[in-house]
Amino acid sequence: MIVRDIIDILEGEIICEGNLDQEILTACGSDMMSDVLAFVKDQSVLLTGLVNPQVVRTAEMMDMACIIFVRGKVPDESIITLAKARGITLMKTRFRMFTACGLLYSNGLSGGCKV
Amino acid sequence: MSAIHLHFDVPGDDFTRAGEASGSTKKRLKALGYDSDAIRRVAIAMYEAEINMVIHANGGYCDVDVYPDRVEILLADDGPGIEDIDKAMQEGYSTAPDNVRSLGFGAGMGLPNIKKYSDEMRIDTKLGIGTKLYLTIKVH
Ligand SMILES: Nc1ncnc2c1ncn2[C@@H]1O[C@H](COP(=O)(O)OP(=O)(O)OP(=O)(O)O)[C@@H](O)[C@H]1O
Numbered sequence: 028m029i030v031r032d033i034i035d036i037l038e039g040e041i042i043c044e045g046n047l048d049q050e051i052l053t054a055c056g057s058d059m060m061s062d063v064l065a066f067v068k069d070q071s072v073l074l075t076g077l078v079n080p081q082v083v084r085t086a087e088m089m090d091m092a093c094i095i096f097v098r099g100k101v102p103d104e105s106i107i108t109l110a111k112a113r114g115i116t117l118m119k120t121r122f123r124m125f126t127a128c129g130l131l132y133s134n135g136l137s138g139g140c141k142v
Numbered sequence: 143m144s145a146i147h148l149h150f151d152v153p154g155d156d157f158t159r160a161g162e163a164s165g166s167t168k169k170r171l172k173a174l175g176y177d178s179d180a181i182r183r184v185a186i187a188m189y190e191a192e193i194n195m196v197i198h199a200n201g202g203y204c205d206v207d208v209y210p211d212r213v214e215i216l217l218a219d220d221g222p223g224i225e226d227i228d229k230a231m232q233e234g235y236s237t238a239p240d241n242v243r244s245l246g247f248g249a250g251m252g253l254p255n256i257k258k259y260s261d262e263m264r265i266d267t268k269l270g271i272g273t274k275l276y277l278t279i280k281v282h
C-alpha cells in the first residue's frame with residue numbers, strides 16, 4: 028500500500044503533501060504520543076485524534092511518512108509548517124479512529140506486531 | 143575526546159517547541175551518516191526526556207556528545223526532582239495532570255521508553271533541586 032491508496036480507502040483529504048508514493052507497511056493509532064513512541068515499526072503511518080505540534084515531532088522521531096487526523100480534525104498553520112519542513116504528509120478523514128483503523132486493517136495493513 | 147558537541151536550551155514555557163533539540167540532533171546525526179535505526183533510538187530517547195523536562199520540570203538544557211561509536215546525552219533541569227525513581231520507571235506510572243494528558247502525554251511510558259532505546263541510563267535527582275539524566279546510545 029502507498030500513501031495515495033490510503034487517501035482512497037479513508038476518503039481522505041490531503042492537507043500537506045509529502046511523498047504520496049511512499050510505501051506503507053504498518054500503522055499505529057493512538058492519542059498518547061508515548062504509546063506511539065514505544066513501538067518502532069518501519070514505514071508506518073500514524074492515526075490520531077490529537078491535534079498539536081507534538082504529533083508531527085513524534086512522527087519525525089519515528090521516521091513516519093504520514094499522519095492521518097481522524098474525525099475530520101484540522102491542524103492549524105503551525106502544525107502544517109512543521110510537517111512541510113519535514114516532508115511529512117498530513118491527511119484528514121471524516122472516519123472515527125476505530126473505523127479508520129478497521130478500514131486500513133481490512134485493506135491489508137497490519138499493526139506490525141502480533142499484539 | 144568528543145568528536146562533536148551540541149548544546150540546547152529547552153524553554154519550559156513553550157510546549158510547542160519541545161522536541162526541537164531532539165529534532166536538531168537527529169538532523170545532525172543524519173548529516174554525519176550514522177545508521178538510521180541508531181539515529182531513531184537517539185531521537186526517541188532524547189525526545190521523551192526533552193518532553194519530560196518541559197512538562198514536569200519547567201525546561202532545562204541538553205548537552206550532546208557525538209562519538210564515532212556512541213552518542214552521550216545529558217538532560218538537566220532544576221525542576222522538582224523525582225520522588226521515587228523505581229515507581230517512575232514503571233510503565234503506566236505518571237504524575238502528569240489532566241491538561242498534560244490532553245496534550246498527548248502522561249501515559250507513564252516515557253522513562254520506560256528511554257530505558258528501552260538507550261544502552262546506558264542513569265538518573266541523578268534531588269527533590270527540590272532538579273534532575274540529571276545521563277544517556278548513552280551505541281550507534282553501530
Ligand atoms: N525531569 C523530570 N522532573 C521531575 N519529574 C519527572 C521528570 N521526568 C519524569 N518525572 C516523573 O516521573 C514520572 C514518569 O515519567 P514518564 O516519562 O515515564 O511518564 P510521563 O512523563 O508522566 O508520561 P509519558 O512519558 O507517557 O508522556 C512522571 O510522571 C514524573 O512524575
Ligand SMILES: [Mg+2]
Binds near residue numbers: 061190193247251
Ligand atoms: Mg514522559
